Amino acid sequence: MNDESFTNAGPAPRRYRRHWVTLVQPMMIAAIGLGLLKISTEFYHSAVGIRFVVAALREIGSAVGPVGQHWAWQGLAPLVICVIVWICGWPLVWALAVNATTIIEVDERQIVFCAGVFARQIRQVEIREIVGISVLESMSGRVLGYGTIDVETRGYDRLVTHVIGRARELAGFVLWLKRRPDQN
Numbered sequence: 694m695n696d697e698s699f700t701n702a703g704p705a706p707r708r709y710r711r712h713w714v715t716l717v718q719p720m721m722i723a724a725i726g727l728g729l730l731k732i733s734t735e736f737y738h739s740a741v742g743i744r745f746v747v748a749a750l751r752e753i754g755s756a757v758g759p760v761g762q763h764w765a766w767q768g769l770a771p772l773v774i775c776v777i778v779w780i781c782g783w784p785l786v787w788a789l790a791v792n793a794t795t796i797i798e799v800d801e802r803q804i805v806f807c808a809g810v811f812a813r814q815i816r817q818v819e820i821r822e823i824v825g826i827s828v829l830e831s832m833s834g835r836v837l838g839y840g841t842i843d844v845e846t847r848g849y850d851r852l853v854t855h856v857i858g859r860a861r862e863l864a865g866f867v868l869w870l871k872r873r874p875d876q877n
Contacts, residue, residue: 703801707866711792712839712858719785726781733773797842797854799863801870804844806852820870822846828864 736742750765757765787810795808804823806816823846830840840860844852844867857863 704870706798706800707863709797709799709857709859709863711795712837712856714833714837714839715792715856716785716788719788722781723785726777729781730774730777733777734770737770737773795854797857797863799866799870804852804867806854816852818844818846818850818852820867822848822850823867823871826864826867828860830860834860 737746746769753761753765790810791808794810794813796806798805798807802820804818804820806814806818808814823844825845827843827845828840829843834840834856838860839856839858841853841855842857842860842863846852
């Protein structure tokens with residue numbers, strides 16, 4: 694490596710991600726699911742729950758027979774658990790996957806936006822092509838430090854990303870890169 698590469702080095706690339714506030718709603722759904730799981734488990738093992746399940750099995754007994762009743766008794770609790778976990782846990786897993794795969798990287802030449810869990814979307818905007826950058830922050834966004842970034846370019850391209858942490862910092866860094874004297 695020569696010394697020239699160190700003297701011409703620009704600022705280090707910066708990475709920006711979605712804000713943690715995007716996980717609040719899925720976490721609340723998961724907490725409700727845990728509560729339902731606890732309630733259903735306690736009901737299943739209570740005297741009232743056992744009587745309810747036995748009465749339900751008697752009703753379906755003629756249709757499924759004694760072997761079907763046994764399998765229904767053994768499989769009811771795991772089925773309820775699976776349904777609750779699937780309905781209430783999936784939104785949290787999905788939100789974590791989306792947050793992990795959504796990245797905005799800004800270096801001295803370009804902004805690279807990467808998103809997508811299964812199919813990947815990668816958009817690049819050259820810093821020299823940027824006409825303007827807007828930040829939209831709600832009241833909670835101002836307090837918690839997130840916002841929507843809208844990058845406008847010379848053409849008809851536009852890069853809009855929602856609920857990005859440190860949105861004002863990102864906009865300021867991009868404008869600083871744009872206004873540098875050594876930038877063409």
